[in-house]
Amino acid sequence: MPTSTPRPSQRPASNPIRLIGIILLAIVVLLGLAVLITWLVVKPKRLVYTIENSSVKDYNFTNDHLSGTFDFTVRSYNPNKRVSFYYDSIEATVNYNDQTLAFSTVEPFYQRHRNVTRFNVEFVAKNTALPSFVAKDFLLEKATGKVQLDIWLKARIRYKVGAWKSRHRTLRVSCSPVFEFNRFKNLKRTYCSTEL
Numbered sequence: 577m578p579t580s581t582p583r584p585s586q587r588p589a590s591n592p593i594r595l596i597g598i599i600l601l602a603i604v605v606l607l608g609l610a611v612l613i614t615w616l617v618v619k620p621k622r623l624v625y626t627i628e629n630s631s632v633k634d635y636n637f638t639n640d641h642l643s644g645t646f647d648f649t650v651r652s653y654n655p656n657k658r659v660s661f662y663y664d665s666i667e668a669t670v671n672y673n674d675q676t677l678a679f680s681t682v683e684p685f686y687q688r689h690r691n692v693t694r695f696n697v698e699f700v701a702k703n704t705a706l707p708s709f710v711a712k713d714f715l716l717e718k719a720t721g722k723v724q725l726d727i728w729l730k731a732r733i734r735y736k737v738g739a740w741k742s743r744h745r746t747l748r749v750s751c752s753p754v755f756e757f758n759r760f761k762n763l764k765r766t767y768c769s770t771e772l
C-alpha cells in the first residue's frame with residue numbers, strides 16, 4: 577500500500593479568495609492606467625486671458641465718491657485641442673486697493689477647443705464711496721497719470737471632452753491693467769492669471 581504523503585497545502589487553487597484579490601487588484605491598476613493615459617492624451621492646458629483695451633466714460637471723482645463707466649475688452653483663448661468649456665455664469669468686479677468699485681456680469685457662452693472669444697465687460701460705478709485712505713491713494717496715484725486697477729472674474733464652468741462633461745468648477749481670473757488717466761485708456765495689453 578503506497579503511503580500518500582500529504583501535499584503541501586499552499587500552492588493549489590484551493591484559495592479562491594486570493595485569486596479574486598489578484599484579479600481585483602489587476603482591474604484597479606488597469607483602470608488607473610486608463611485614467612492616466614486619458615489624462616495625458618487630453619492634457620488640459622490653462623486658459624489664456626488678456627485684457628485687450630479699455631476705456632472710461634463719464635468719470636467723476638468728488639469727495640471720495642467715484643462715478644464712471646469702465647469698459648474692458650477681454651480676450652479668452654482656449655488652447656486645448658480636445659477640451660471645450662461651458663461658461664455657465666460669470667461675475668466680474670473692478671477693484672482698486674482691494675476695494676470693489678463696481679460689479680458686473682457676463683453672458684454665458686460655450687467655448688470650443690482652440691477658440692478665441694472676445695467679450696466686453698462694462699462696469700458702472702454710481703457715486704461709490706471709497707474709504708478715505710483708499711481715496712487718498714487713488715488721488716496720489718492718479719496725479720502721476722497712471723492708476724492700477726484689478727479686474728477679477730469668477731466663472732462657473734464645466735469642461736467637455738468628447739461626450740463627457742465635468743462637474744461645475746470655479747475659474748478665477750485676475751488682471752491688473754494700468755490706466756493712463758489722461759487718455760482714459762489702459763496702457764498695454766494685460767495678461768491675466770487664471771486658477772481652476
Ligand SMILES: *[C@@H]1O[C@H](CO)[C@@H](O)[C@H](O)[C@H]1NC(C)=O
Pocket residue numbers: 628629630631647648649696
Ligand atoms: C477695444 O477696441 C475695439 C476695436 O478697436 C473696439 O471695438 C472696442 O469697443 C474697444 N473696447 C473698449 C472697451 O474700448
Ligand SMILES: *[C@@H]1O[C@H](CO)[C@@H](O)[C@H](O)[C@H]1NC(C)=O
Pocket residue numbers: 636637638
Ligand atoms: C461730479 O459729482 C459731483 C458730486 O456728485 C457733482 O457735484 C458734479 O457736478 C459732478 N461733475 C460732473 C462733471 O459731472
Ligand SMILES: *[C@@H]1O[C@H](CO)[C@@H](O)[C@H](O)[C@H]1NC(C)=O
Pocket residue numbers: 686687688690691692693
Ligand atoms: C469662437 O467661438 C465663437 C462662438 O462659438 C465664434 O463666434 C467665434 O468665431 C470663434 N472664434 C474663433 C477664432 O474660432
